[in-house]
Amino acid sequence: MSYAKLTREEIAERIARDIPEGAYVNLGIGMPTLVANYLPKDREIILHSENGILGMGPAPLPDRIDMDLINAGKEPVTLLTGGAYFHHTDSFAMMRGGHLDICVLGAFQVSATGDLANWSTGGDAIPAVGGAMDLAVGAKNVWVMMEHLTKEGRSKIVSRCTYPLTGIGVVKRLYTDLAVIEVTPRGLVASRLVPGLSFDELQRLTGVPLLPSGARAAA
Amino acid sequence: MIDKIVPSIEAALADVRDGSIVLVGGFGGAGVPEELIDALIAQGARNLTIVNNNAGNGELGIAALLKAGRVRKIVCSYPRQADSHHFQSLYRAGKVELELVPQGTLSERMRAAGAGIGAFYTPTGYGTDLAKGKETRVIDGKHCVLEHPIHGDVALVKAEKGDRWGNLVYRKSARNFGPTMASAAKCTIAQVYEIVELGALDPECIVTPGIFVTRVVKVPRRKTTAQPAEAAA
Numbered sequence: 001m002s003y004a005k006l007t008r009e010e011i012a013e014r015i016a017r018d019i020p021e022g023a024y025v026n027l028g029i030g031m032p033t034l035v036a037n038y039l040p041k042d043r044e045i046i047l048h049s050e051n052g053i054l055g056m057g058p059a060p061l062p063d064r065i066d067m068d069l070i071n072a073g074k075e076p077v078t079l080l081t082g083g084a085y086f087h088h089t090d091s092f093a094m095m096r097g098g099h100l101d102i103c104v105l106g107a108f109q110v111s112a113t114g115d116l117a118n119w120s121t122g123g124d125a126i127p128a129v130g131g132a133m134d135l136a137v138g139a140k141n142v143w144v145m146m147e148h149l150t151k152e153g154r155s156k157i158v159s160r161c162t163y164p165l166t167g168i169g170v171v172k173r174l175y176t177d178l179a180v181i182e183v184t185p186r187g188l189v190a191s192r193l194v195p196g197l198s199f200d201e202l203q204r205l206t207g208v209p210l211l212p213s214g215a216r217a218a219a
Numbered sequence: 220m221i222d223k224i225v226p227s228i229e230a231a232l233a234d235v236r237d238g239s240i241v242l243v244g245g246f247g248g249a250g251v252p253e254e255l256i257d258a259l260i261a262q263g264a265r266n267l268t269i270v271n272n273n274a275g276n277g278e279l280g281i282a283a284l285l286k287a288g289r290v291r292k293i294v295c296s297y298p299r300q301a302d303s304h305h306f307q308s309l310y311r312a313g314k315v316e317l318e319l320v321p322q323g324t325l326s327e328r329m330r331a332a333g334a335g336i337g338a339f340y341t342p343t344g345y346g347t348d349l350a351k352g353k354e355t356r357v358i359d360g361k362h363c364v365l366e367h368p369i370h371g372d373v374a375l376v377k378a379e380k381g382d383r384w385g386n387l388v389y390r391k392s393a394r395n396f397g398p399t400m401a402s403a404a405k406c407t408i409a410q411v412y413e414i415v416e417l418g419a420l421d422p423e424c425i426v427t428p429g430i431f432v433t434r435v436v437k438v439p440r441r442k443t444t445a446q447p448a449e450a451a452a
Contacts, residue, residue: 050322051246051392065445067248068391074247085391087398087426088246089330092323096343120348126307127319128299129349134323137342168346168362 003196005177011145013038014192015104015175019045023101024094026050026135029073032104032145048100050131052091055083072131095131096138103139105132107146107171109161112208114171114183116144117163129166136167148176148205155207157181157188178202181210189213223385224414224435228258231408231436235264235373238291242329242371242400243271243281250393252377252410254438256280259375265289270329270369272322272396274298274306282306290315294369296322321349324366326399332368333402333431340365371404378427381411382418385432386425393443394426401431408433412440 006014008031016038019025026048027033036058039045047056049071056071057078065076079085094100109117116136119129136142146156157174174181179202180192191213193202199212225231232255235241241259245251260283267290274293275282284290285305293315298306309315320328321343331339340363344350354365376397378387387409389397401407409427414437 049392051249051395053392063445066391067443068250068393070247070249070392074249079391085389085394087394088322088326088396089399092326096323096327096341126299126303126310127317128297129319129321130297131322133321133343133347133349137345138323165347 003194005148006194007177008034009038011175011177014180015143015145016040019043019102021045024048024054024099026095026100026103026139028103028105028132028135029071029130031106033071033073035104035145048091048094049077050088050091050095050135052086052088053077053079053083054086054094055080057083092131092134095134098138098140100135100139102141102143103135104143104145105135107144107156108163109156109158110144110146110171110174111161112157112159112183112188114169115161116142116166116171117161118144118166120164122164132166136170141172142167142170144171144174146174146176148178155205158207178205182213187211222383223429223432224381224383224437228254228410228436228438229262231255231434232258232262234406235259235262237264238266239264239372240268240270240370242369242374242396242404243269244374244376244395244397244400245280246272246392246395248276249391249443250377250389250395250397251280252375253280253441255375255377255408255410255436256284260284260287260289266291268292268294270294270325270371270400272296272325273300274303274317276300276302278305285309285315292316292318294318294320294325296320296325319349325369326396328366328369329371329396329399329403331366332370333399336368338365338367369403371400372406374400374404374407376401376407376409378409378411380413380415380420381409381432381435382415382420382429383435384417385409385427385429385435386420387411387427387429387432387435388420388424389426398427398431401427406433407431409435410438411435412438
């Protein structure tokens, strides 16, 4: 049976639908920031940006750009009514201090026990960590958004990360282009497989043992 | 009478010495005290340690300071950006040292300096390459890493408005590291777009109280906002 991988936009849409009313959320930088485009309009969800913003809104129109108002990826954003500005130390108190309900991060690798590697591929590259390690240890729920496989077709879910770690045992849930995977004390539980993908096929593609979830909801 | 306002940016920086640890505000392009950095280049101090979130972008600011060969070491969280080429080439040539610090730890280490804290345990970075060689301890079941304060000799911050007592307010996300850095240095120099009379800043809304500020210098306003379409026409 054939199946189609989810696009980045479709993964973002899935994640957005799982964020509950009233949540304080940080979307990191890069791919997870797509989630902001799909937040349900009928829910009040407050986006946090590490550089001192709560209530972050979408990108401004070109003639409203204000470079004093940027996100963690240094792109211009807006402030929603009710939003607030604060300094970096307060911002990281929110992150490290367990005040954020959810953060969504990208990853190079995630281990079967929820170790996260997302800041460095080692080797010759200039290392840069930003706020990733603070989010990883501090948010109540760390969700990862990533492709299931590398470009070479290797599983990014591994028994042990080979890339430098960002945090140990921090990831609660993974959203990939093939499925949603919960990191539980029993092991990795796979659900919401893309239509046409069997559990056996997903298991074959994934580097570590998976458990099927009880109910397989539609995408 | 207290008057922290100095007449020129050159006067503000006159006593910065070689080998100083300089805390420089800004995150990406927001809140960067560009005029103070330009003046620091002209002032000539060398062998500096620069503490900033990034390692310079493009040709201005910290990038220009690096290019001028004044920086011995950078302490930052995110030196890898598409246009950080001056840092990258100096780093690869072994001409500048890098201390990479998780962003929240960077900020908290300066807060600790300003608050008189000896050192602190944080869960951030535990078990990673950035905690190698550091003392660790389990506190309330959490693995933590011991981190030490970063004291600055000088802090350069950008604020929106200031008064002669050194009280400061900022603008939007340009606030970022400014308030913490202001508290963490022996000499804090704030560049502002507007100097106001004492009492003009609402005491309920002052972000950095003047006790943390040594000097205030006014610089010409640089627009950070796009021209509204109707006005641009």
